[in-house]
Amino acid sequence: MSAAGVALMLGGAGILLAASPAQAASVTFKTECIPPSISGLPPIQGETTVEITAPATAKVGDTVDVTWKTVKAASKNPDVIDLEANMVEPSGDLKVGGAQTGVVAMKGPRENPPIPKGGDMKLSTMTGKLKIEKAGDITLTPDKYVITVHQIMKTETKCAPKEAVKASATIKVEGGSGNGGNTNGGTNNGGTNNGGTNNGGTTAGGGGQTDFPGKPVDVKFDCGETVPGGITTPVTVSAKKNGGNFDLTVKTAKGAMKAPVALPKGALKPSMKIKLGGADTGMVNVTGPANAEAIAQGADVSLSEMTGTYKPGKTGKVTLSPADMSIDVTMVAGSTPLNVPCKATSTGVSLELDTVAQAGGSGSPTTTTTTGNATSGNLAETGAEDEGGIKALALVAGTVILLGGAVFTFTPWRRLRGTR
Template identity: 45%
Template sequence: MFAGAAALLGVTAGQAQAAEVSYATHCVPPSGVGLPEIDGTTKVDITAPATAKVGDTVDIVWKFTQAASKNPDIIDLPADSVQPSGTLKAAGAQTASVDMVGPRENPAIPKGGDMVLSDMKGTLTLTAAGQVTLTPDAYVVNALGTNTTCTPSESVQPAATITVTAGEGSSSASPDPSGSASASQSQSPSASASASTSTTPSASASETGDDGQTDFTGKVVDIPYTCQSPLGEKKATSPIQINAKKDGGSYDLTVQFKKSVMDSPIDIPAGKVKPTMQVVLGGADEGTVKVEGPLNAEAIPQNSPIEIPDLKGTYKPGATGESTLSPGVLVIEAMGTTTTCTPDSTAVSLTLNTEEQASGASGGDSSSSSSTTTSGGLAETGSGDHASLKALGLIAGTAVLLGAAVFTFMPRRRTS
């Protein structure tokens, strides 16, 4: 009865064996993140039955005892944010590629800590009698939605051998002609982050005269940004609109990012994301006006949308005449890191007929005297030298792979 049940479950009576193999490994981070490729040593235990029969489907377990590198000294990696997948090579009496995959399960991994990868599992249906060797091959580490690919850089020794005997009726068995085997779980999804390029038509500035008017609506302008974060550089284009409401001699400004909704690859707690932007003055006036958004009021779950909220500030004119307002440098502070985004080029969104006010903007940065203030202050770097902005908007997630890190973000169109 036991043997029959074992056969039904694809389990053999042969005792399981485990053997460790160590091999040099070359790991490649996602392209475009400016991080070096990694050379390290992978150590793996492969567990499989010592003996089995033709026709049996055997379970194989790949256990990482050492990953090819540590977590870089950039960011703490959250729990359950890393998933490995890979390929195991069967050779000898039977040739096959066995797909292996592990669950997205890991403890929190601090900066500089050892990478901890879950056990990968797969199955192999045996089709021929003889010795079948099992050798680990390439693997992929998916962390926070991005992939690092690791391949052996030397010949790898077999880590386990299954002795396969002829089973009853094996002479009439029809082996799988492809010799392939599939994992019991699907491969981890490929996640390449891509910025959405705006298709909003180029718009000229909204020219407005006061004449008793108090509300002024700017044109939507497409602004190409280069973003610089601690983890690298990336480009993105966002449609932006600057609106104003007259309040005495000053103007309350509202800056809206029309395509800055992103999916977060990690859980972000409430109160951890803060954007700030400099509105550039031109025409009759000079200087910049700082506008700011609120901290995120609620926690943002992994894979849920994030958006840059409306940024607000106060513009006190420093000159009389037609003054223009254009999007400038955007700074985002999130999860203890700062990303600075500088426009590759800018465009006028709003033109106002202004009257000079005491202590107004002309010739200087008006943010210190007339824009809304924030507690804590943000590091405002790169405002004058095109220091790049990499992941337009809220670090939609820092992703640290096996020794590599990259910002990922997925812009979406604002729904309201």
């Protein structure tokens, strides 16, 4: 799952930069690769050579295309099996530094020539999009990457730098038109913070303002064994003032991936926790409806917008950050859904609000005491107490459901008995 390749650049449509000439530069760095646990192989120490291509210049407000070409991967195909053509799919993180910081989620198609046992891994070129938000020199540096193999079963080799990596490309950015100065097209309004950025998020409040658009932040979700490789997607938290409360709208990726099998109406229902920081603490739960239309095989997969209400428990500046997510998967109407809990392993501030404490505010305090399906702070629990139950539910039908940037694999009982 903006994850719009894997990712949709939320908060406003960008303009693809095509006028500036592209630049390509390569960098080599020491790398450690962790083979799949089922292989029993030890970590691999090697070197990775990557070539990053990006425009030489850009303007604030542009959205630019960047590419990652793996000239040499640190790991080889183990001496276990010959890999057939089009079985290898790469993904990775491209660090953004200098005048602007962040991470671009990169992804390549499942394309490769046949790779013999012990042969060099041949990875397709990965692509991603970067929204230019600040003037100055922006650097692009390759970071960790994942080699996913889809032959026989889905396995992942995770590779990460073992030394400081030098920037591979630099984009020189000129000031934009003002309306493109941030992701949501906000302006400075003569020096006020309405629509500006603060601590990585969008500051909102005061001056009679009622609508507060947030800033998309890249979030990585670990969904355990149910979703190998997890999900990476930009998430945007926006708010609309409703008396002393705030109605929240949370958006994730749209149309980023393709469904390998048909998904019925009502198959996917998301929910998420929004973490409060600054003056207030706690969590706010947001939920979204299930998909209203069936999703055909090969069509785009999206999650619905999620909504909820934040009732401030404290007065002051409060930050809102995407936290853990949960997805209910129902393939047959009326059946018990498979709940997939996904823990946010990295996130950031999407929005900052000026708040006034309300009686019975839901933000503070917080506890971890569970009562039924909710916790104090009016936060519905989206995780599962019985991990074994999730795994048991997953053992139903030999099919694959693609969701965002991840694959759910359901193993037939017959095959399970064979492996045990």
